Amino acid sequence: MLENFNFRIIWEYMPFFLEGLRNTFLISIVSLVLALLVGISACACRLSQWRLLRGAATIYIESIRSTPLLVQIYFFYFGLPTLGLRIPEIQTGILALMLNSGAYIAEIVRAGIVSVSAGQIEAGIASGLNYFQRMRFIILPQALGVTVPPLLGQAIVLFKDSALLSMIAVAELTRSGQVLSSERFMPSEAFLTVAFFYLCIYFFLKSLADWSQKKLIFREAY
Amino acid sequence: MIKFEGVHKWFGKLHVLNDINLHVTSGEVVVICGPSGSGKSTLIRCVNRLEKFQKGKLWVDDVPLHDHGVNLTQLRAEISFVFQQFHLYPHMTALQNVILAPVNVRKMNKAEAADLGRETLTRVDMADKFDSYPAQLSGGQQQRVAIARGLAMSPKIMLFDEPTSALDPEMIGEVLDVMVQLADEGMTMCVVTHEMGFARQVAHRVIFMDEGELVETGQPDSFFDNPQTERAAQFISKILTH
Ligand SMILES: Nc1ncnc2c1ncn2[C@@H]1O[C@H](COP(=O)(O)OP(=O)(O)O)[C@@H](O)[C@H]1O
Ligand SMILES: [Mg+2]
Numbered sequence: 189m190l191e192n193f194n195f196r197i198i199w200e201y202m203p204f205f206l207e208g209l210r211n212t213f214l215i216s217i218v219s220l221v222l223a224l225l226v227g228i229s230a231c232a233c234r235l236s237q238w239r240l241l242r243g244a245a246t247i248y249i250e251s252i253r254s255t256p257l258l259v260q261i262y263f264f265y266f267g268l269p270t271l272g273l274r275i276p277e278i279q280t281g282i283l284a285l286m287l288n289s290g291a292y293i294a295e296i297v298r299a300g301i302v303s304v305s306a307g308q309i310e311a312g313i314a315s316g317l318n319y320f321q322r323m324r325f326i327i328l329p330q331a332l333g334v335t336v337p338p339l340l341g342q343a344i345v346l347f348k349d350s351a352l353l354s355m356i357a358v359a360e361l362t363r364s365g366q367v368l369s370s371e372r373f374m375p376s377e378a379f380l381t382v383a384f385f386y387l388c389i390y391f392f393l394k395s396l397a398d399w400s401q402k403k404l405i406f407r408e409a410y
Numbered sequence: 411m412i413k414f415e416g417v418h419k420w421f422g423k424l425h426v427l428n429d430i431n432l433h434v435t436s437g438e439v440v441v442i443c444g445p446s447g448s449g450k451s452t453l454i455r456c457v458n459r460l461e462k463f464q465k466g467k468l469w470v471d472d473v474p475l476h477d478h479g480v481n482l483t484q485l486r487a488e489i490s491f492v493f494q495q496f497h498l499y500p501h502m503t504a505l506q507n508v509i510l511a512p513v514n515v516r517k518m519n520k521a522e523a524a525d526l527g528r529e530t531l532t533r534v535d536m537a538d539k540f541d542s543y544p545a546q547l548s549g550g551q552q553q554r555v556a557i558a559r560g561l562a563m564s565p566k567i568m569l570f571d572e573p574t575s576a577l578d579p580e581m582i583g584e585v586l587d588v589m590v591q592l593a594d595e596g597m598t599m600c601v602v603t604h605e606m607g608f609a610r611q612v613a614h615r616v617i618f619m620d621e622g623e624l625v626e627t628g629q630p631d632s633f634f635d636n637p638q639t640e641r642a643a644q645f646i647s648k649i650l651t652h
Contacts, residue, residue: 315487333501
């Protein structure tokens with residue numbers, strides 16, 4: 189099998205792959221940072237006392253989690269222009285990834301926060317600590333331990349999901365595979381290379397997740 | 411020190427506090443007892459405003475809690491609350507638990523607070539456990555750390571909500587000993603408990619609550635030996651046979 193495998197063509201297209209890889213990287217990082225902001229805000233709304241905010245956050249989170257990412261991407265890609273909003277493919281892709289991951293991150297962060305017992309928070313209130321002090325000293329240190337590993341898991345998902353942006357012609361890693369495959373009719377070379385790059389990213393993030401799991405898990409309560 | 415005047419509270423339709431009138435003076439130890447669900451926790455939780463009430467007046471250390479714009483941080487710094495389930499912070503050592511509020515609410519510097527924390531933990535007989543985490547302590551030890559956490563704020567009032575109810579019987583004594591010591595030192599205390607021995611030994615007054623009402627109040631010995639109301643008599647016979 190390997191004698192038919194054309195390494196030369198991979199080498200020839202390498203600058204092209206690297207550009208795709210760079211774009212995948214940039215898109216994912218930017219989407220992830222924005223998704224963190226969206227997720228934390230959505231989580232704050234979801235836990236808020238105001239019913240309107242809670243309702244809005246719940247609708248957002250549930251509608252994202254109940255529909256496929258590809259549908260969401262198409263929705264923004266074809267839907268926004270009909271609303272008169274013309275934005276380039278890359279930005280459309282980032283918007284979709286951000287809103288998609290944001291919903292999952294909101295739930296991850298919420299799980300971390302509600303893992304801190306109401307009693308401890310009440311003890312903090314009773315001793316005169318204000319909201320920010322309770323967050324800083326009681327809730328976040330404990331929530332972080334249970335939140336960071338699944339957040340890195342979500343980051344891995346986001347990296348792989350960014351491949352779907354090839355469907356709206358964003359020049360990311362998977363798209364470079366498609367291009368090689370259609371220009372030279374060498375799908376195995378194209379997609380094995382693409383897969384190899386995803387694998388590298390995956391192992392990098394995975395070892396980060398494992399390390400954080402060891403570092404951040406606090407003593408069990410009780 | 412604490413003065414309730416015609417206080418009412420509802421949870422939705424449920425009338426949990428019904429016309430409460432009560433005056434606790436400085437240095438007084440008051441034991442509150444009554445059947446489960448009678449409103450004892452709600453009563454003492456009003457004192458540091460963990461609960462709001464809808465009607466009536468309540469002064470704590472001359473601060474009118476029925477007025478708007480009460481400085482709650484300042485109020486709560488002067489009142490310590492000890493919970494049935496301890497509620498220690500599990501990610502902090504005993505010492506860190508004790509000095510969190512002194513450092514962040516009283517703005518004490520860390521070294522001073524640490525000295526105070528060690529001194530306070532020594533008072534509750536936890537001198538050898540400064541650096542233990544709550545998970546490494548028994549229930550009785552955790553509750554003593556929780557008492558030290560309250561004590562470290564040098565409060566004017568200490569509130570206890572069934573502090574020994576979650577403990578194994580053999581650990582109840584060590585916690586009560588600490589509370590007796592506090593009472594002897596002149597701390598103003600409101601204690602929700604059914605520990606009759608403790609009440610007889612240190613309480614100046616026992617208050618009996620039922621269905622949100624303050625039904626009877628009296629000296630501990632006369633209350634337990636010779637209750638004036640039918641409801642109190644029934645309750646006492648129940649905790650005696652228990
Ligand atoms: N947050 C709450 N919401 C609604 N009802 C409550 C709440 N807290 C307590 N109650 C109700 O109020 C009544 C008095 O409760 P509580 O003060 O805890 O009684 P006790 O401490 O004497 O057992 C009970 O019937 C209880 O179910
Ligand atoms: Mg209670």
